[in-house]
Amino acid sequence: MLTTKIIEDNGNIIVMAEGKIDAITFAKLDKELESVLPNAKSLTLDVKNVDYISSAGLGVILSAQQYMEGKDLPDVKVININETVKDIFMMTGFDELVDAEM
Numbered sequence: 001m002l003t004t005k006i007i008e009d010n011g012n013i014i015v016m017a018e019g020k021i022d023a024i025t026f027a028k029l030d031k032e033l034e035s036v037l038p039n040a041k042s043l044t045l046d047v048k049n050v051d052y053i054s055s056a057g058l059g060v061i062l063s064a065q066q067y068m069e070g071k072d073l074p075d076v077k078v079i080n081i082n083e084t085v086k087d088i089f090m091m092t093g094f095d096e097l098v099d100a101e102m
Contacts, residue, residue, distance in 0.1 A: 001025065004032050011041030018049035021057030030060045037067050048080030058094050065098050075099040 002025035007014040013036045021029055037043070043064060047053070065076045077099040081089065086102055089095040095102060 002028050004029065006032060006036060008036065008039075011039055012044075013037075013040045013042065014044045014046060016046040016049075020052045020054075021050060021060070022052060022054040023056045026054070026056035026060050029057065030063070033060065033064050037064060040068070040073065042074050042077070043068060044077045044079055046080050047078060047085050048082060050082070050085055053085055053088055055092075058088075058092060061094075061098060077101065 002017060002019040002021055004018070005016040007016070015029075015032065015036075017029065019025065033043075045061065045064075061076060061078070068074065068076055075098055078089075079101045081100060081102055086095075089100055089102075094100070
C-alpha cells in the first residue's frame with residue numbers, strides 16, 4: 001500500500017510518500033506527480049517512510065526528473081532516504097541520476 005501527501009507552496013512541491021512503491025502502487029505515485037508537475041517550480045520527494053521501491057517506482061521518479069529537465073527546472077530532490085531505499089538507489093546507480101540526499 002502507498003499513501004502520499006502533497007504540499008504545494010508557490011510551485012514548490014513536496015510529495016511525502018509512505019509504504020511501498022512497487023509494480024502495484026507506482027501508478028498512484030505517477031498519477032499524483034502528473035497532476036502537480038505542470039505547475040511545479042521544484043519537486044521534492046520525501047521517502048522517509050517508504051519501505052521499498054521497485055524499478056517501476058524508480059521509473060516514475062526518472063520520468064519526473066526528465067520532465068523537470070525538459071522545462072529547465074531543478075532536478076527532482078529525494079530526501080530523508082532510509083537505509084533500504086539508499087541501498088536500492090546505490091545498487092542501481094539511481095543516486096547519480098537525481099539529487100539524492102543520502
